[in-house]
Amino acid sequence: MVSRDAPVLALTCGEPAGIGPELAVMLAADGGPAARVVAVGDPVLLAERAAMLDRRVEIRVLAPDEPPPVARRGLLPVWPVALRTPSHPGRLDPANAGHVLETLDVAIDACRSGRADGMVTAPLHKGVILDAGHAGFTGHTEYLRDACGVAEVVMMLATDSALHAREAGWRGEAALRVALATTHLPLREVADTITAPRLERLLRILHADLQRWFGITAPRIAVCGLNPHAGEGGHLGREELDVIIPALEGLRAEGLALDGPLPADTLFTPRHLEGVDAVLAMYHDQGLPVLKYAGFGRAANITLGLPLVRTSVDHGTALDLAGTGRADLGSLRVAVALAAEMAGRGV
Template sequence: MTLPAHGPVLALTTGEPAGIGPELTLLLAAGKALSARVVAVGDPQLLAERAAMIERPVELLELAPGEPVPPPRAGLLPVWPVALREPSLPGRLATANAGYVLETLDVAVRACLAGHAGGMVTAPLHKGVVLDAGHAGFTGHTEYLRDACGVDEVVMLLATGSALHAREAGWRGNAALRVALATTHLPLREVADAITEARLERILRILHADLQRWFGVARPRIAVCGLNPHAGEGGHLGREELDVIIPCLERLREDGLLLDGPLPADTLFTPRHLAEVDAVLAMYHDQGLPVLKYAGFGRAANITLGLPLVRTSVDHGTALDLAGRGIADPGSLCVAVELAADMAHRGSMVSSS
């Protein structure tokens, strides 16, 4: 495979139209030239209106997937058009546009699978408005993309901007992190039942393989959190470590995976432990992500592993209260784009070798 001269094409879905996604996309395009050819997936009229509203002149170039995408240039934003279902105002959700948001994802996925894009980056959507529109069972980007790509399991990984080459950078304490999740958007009372040996094995194998594929880590070392305080204290504070987590880790170690743990989460996220590992697997959403977001909020990205394509996203929500004001920070979106570009480049090299 010959790598593109101007970096990969990345499909950037513009997210909830009433939120900050459209203007973050415009702020990204108005800034310095990127290392990838970014194509917005969204409504051109919406983008033109928001550009005028936030006073950021951006030239919109409407294209169809498969048409040549020009080299990145500050002030230019190629667009794959998807029409809003009804006009959108900043900060005002409309259930009619939930289908529009999902269509942007479908367009991006099809483009990636057809080879028109090397990866996709997603601006934030609003789960509540999608559910209110009648899309029952919708739980977010991660699970929607899993189903759209026809895979059985995906892994949510969040990484700070410096974490692409975290160990080479020496980790610098908590300044660089990769944190994956064994469970994602579940009520806390359901987490323990969801953590099974089979599930943990699938997730750890995906994390191991994709650290190799997308991040170039030849022999990944992964630190695994316990579920309970003190990692169960030998069974006195819960038996999930003894009955589920430890047997799973022992079996995977026999297959050559480098796994530390289970370790108490309250001491795992310290420089001494992080200095020796390439990623951390947390058992649930609020076990690992508060640490990562404290270390790098606004400069981190969400990555979906286990898909047949590259997907990254921002580390924040729709920020309806900031929409239309031109003050939203595009830092996380910049990180997501740069990570996706690097991952797509690595994936291309693996495919061509």
């Protein structure tokens, strides 16, 4: 891990036709959290977006081994990755899919080589990457898993108040972290994917990384059931009885503090969330709509189980907003602050 007064974070600019490049420019122009943020993208594109948005930003291209400068408002250091073809706001082009993936590779290498303490990712567009012929691509999370050579990772989203849960509780705000047992799968494949061994692996990662990155000594995790009413004793499905409950019982015997399986329609209420450090939802649209309702634009995505720090925004490419100056910087600020805090905890 790099040791500096402020952590160095590699910020990938994501889909060039989306709002990612301008979010990087806006963060530099407005001043971000306490971190040395280095954009990973095309410096010409970043300069174009700065001019388009009328933001005064100095784009400073860094050599691969050049130490990032001290952070200051109006300065955007860049580790350059050239576009394959010129990009225009709101207009996807599969020719630039390779550029997007290369920015991830550069950021991963910077983290693994010690030049960066963590990485933050602006949104990419899965469809255009698949259209470019990168078959099997399902998103940042899985790409990072494979690039880092780990068998399993966990996607977790957290509201900004979950950065400082105790203080958030004093203010009466909902501090919410939601992890997912499955991510980008068709709904009909979810039940077959959820097995006891898989749940055990994911819950061990979630437990360990809540300790490692968030400083929670004894995490308490609430687990959703898969079926309505958590299966209603087997009348609405047997996954709870045959898969989820046996997995939880085995992990409780190891000392993990686990609640559930609980019906998702009542778990996400203040009474059931009191004292809970994270929720494990069984599938993408079981947990994330609740979290995004509670804190959209004030939340970040975290990949657990990696040998490096990675956070991301809680939104997509927003092609309709690209180039307009109406993109909201809130989620990127949370993602950068969270990555800086995680990096500060060390390995």
